[in-house]
Amino acid sequence: MSYKVGVIRGDGIGPEIVAEALKVLDKVAEKYNEKFDYTDILLGGASIDATGKPLTEEALETAKSCDAVLMGSIGGNTTTSPWYKLPADLRPEAGLLAIRKGLGLFANMRPAYLYEELKDACPLREDIIGDGFDLVVMRELTGGLYFGERKTFEEDGVTKAVDTLTYSEEEIRRIAVRGFDIAMKRRKKVTSVDKANVLDSSRLWRKVVNEVAQDYPEVELEHMLVDNCAMQLVRDPKQFDVILTENMFGDILSDEASMVTGSIGMLSSASLKEGSFGLYEPSHGSAPDIAGQNIANPIATILSASMLLRYSFNMDEAADAVDHAVKQVLKDGYRTVDIMSEGMTKVGCKEMGTLIAERI
Numbered sequence: 488m489s490y491k492v493g494v495i496r497g498d499g500i501g502p503e504i505v506a507e508a509l510k511v512l513d514k515v516a517e518k519y520n521e522k523f524d525y526t527d528i529l530l531g532g533a534s535i536d537a538t539g540k541p542l543t544e545e546a547l548e549t550a551k552s553c554d555a556v557l558m559g560s561i562g563g564n565t566t567t568s569p570w571y572k573l574p575a576d577l578r579p580e581a582g583l584l585a586i587r588k589g590l591g592l593f594a595n596m597r598p599a600y601l602y603e604e605l606k607d608a609c610p611l612r613e614d615i616i617g618d619g620f621d622l623v624v625m626r627e628l629t630g631g632l633y634f635g636e637r638k639t640f641e642e643d644g645v646t647k648a649v650d651t652l653t654y655s656e657e658e659i660r661r662i663a664v665r666g667f668d669i670a671m672k673r674r675k676k677v678t679s680v681d682k683a684n685v686l687d688s689s690r691l692w693r694k695v696v697n698e699v700a701q702d703y704p705e706v707e708l709e710h711m712l713v714d715n716c717a718m719q720l721v722r723d724p725k726q727f728d729v730i731l732t733e734n735m736f737g738d739i740l741s742d743e744a745s746m747v748t749g750s751i752g753m754l755s756s757a758s759l760k761e762g763s764f765g766l767y768e769p770s771h772g773s774a775p776d777i778a779g780q781n782i783a784n785p786i787a788t789i790l791s792a793s794m795l796l797r798y799s800f801n802m803d804e805a806a807d808a809v810d811h812a813v814k815q816v817l818k819d820g821y822r823t824v825d826i827m828s829e830g831m832t833k834v835g836c837k838e839m840g841t842l843i844a845e846r847i
């Protein structure tokens with residue numbers, strides 16, 4: 488079959504890591520006799536430089552015409568890059584938020600899995616790691632603080648700034664359903680994370696999640712406050728199966744979850760809605776500090792490509808082959824610098840992509 492795949496290379500390490508994921512997809516196409524037609528889409532800093540806007544209408548329309556989109560990462564150094572002298576709605580991140588909203592991608596799934604082979608790279612104590620852990624952060628992606636009204640203003644001679652956090656029942660319900668659906672395919676436990684001791688939006692979140700839970704009697708539901716969850720993730724990550732949470736909490740907790748797997752360079756993600764379309768991207772950013780040096784870890788992007796095969800193209804066998812190739816390369820002792828440990832062979836971004844593609 489032939490599929491149209493949108494490709495957002497983006498900024499910083501984006502083009503380097505996407506090149507390696509495409510190497511892997513090309514190998515899948517060859518082995519499984521499929522055809523992937525790649526269409527480049529501009530987003531973020533690259534789009535600002537080319538068009539003056541972080542996302543053009545044309546780019547959004549192209550993304551909508553694709554069967555799925557694979558993305559690297561966008562953004563620059565937020566202190567030194569000229570992009571951050573622009574008004575907020577013209578900066579690279581505004582393009583990312585706009586494409587997520589424009590494509591209706593309300594459910595962001597970020598699996599955090601500790602590979603047996605990476606126990607040495609995990610900063611947690613051996614007795615905490617135990618047999619390892621395997622959790623998913625199900626993050627609401629198109630509501631909450633990042634999408635509320637915001638402004639900076641003068642009042643009584645003082646400069647003030649406000650951001651607003653709004654959720655509707657419907658927005659909470661649809662992400663909760665996704666969280667419970669995923670839990671049904673896993674270990675049947677949902678930890679809903681909020682700040683219901685303070686925030687009205689969290690109290691509504693908790694009420695709606697409780698309602699949705701009625702339809703999933705087999706799933707164990709617990710509620711946890713976000714500050715406690717941040718602590719529990721490093722104290723005992725094994726306790727979690729599905730962490731269901733709102734946009735900003737999920738953004739922060741998933742970065743934390745990534746580090747207990749060894750590196751943020753390992754954490755893939757799928758941004759989904761109803762139906763088969765999805766946008767697949769690593770959970771990390773554009774890592775401007777290491778861009779252009781061939782040292783970025785491409786595994787998060789390669790695992791995101793695997794999620795694309797699984798969730799958008801129903802190609803479970805090919806996705807399993809990619810996941811297996813990643814595991815095999817780690818078993819064979821190859822490491823990028825972020826997951827390097829004693830006795831292993833250090834390789835660059837390109838070499839890691841080639842080694843994984845060779846194992847498919």
Ligand SMILES: NC(=O)C1=CN([C@@H]2O[C@H](COP(=O)(O)OP(=O)(O)OC[C@H]3O[C@@H](n4cnc5c(N)ncnc54)[C@H](O)[C@@H]3O)[C@@H](O)[C@H]2O)C=CC1
Pocket residue numbers: 500559560561562563564565580583751752768769770771772773774775776777782783784785787825
């Ligand atoms: N989805 C996206 O495109 C995202 C974009 N950003 C943007 O990225 C830019 C940089 O943000 P930061 O806060 O520095 O976060 P970051 O995730 O880009 O980097 C944080 C740290 O992790 C390291 N790192 C990240 N990915 C890595 C990889 N694949 N291999 C090895 N090391 C890796 C970086 O070198 C850095 O030390 C900002 O402009 C931010 O807005 C941030 C998060 C997500």
Ligand SMILES: CC(C)CC(=O)C(=O)O
Pocket residue numbers: 580583584633738770
């Ligand atoms: C623009 C940000 C919300 C991007 C980010 O940090 C993320 O999606 O993880």
Ligand SMILES: [Mg+2]
Pocket residue numbers: 738739742770
């Ligand atoms: Mg983030």
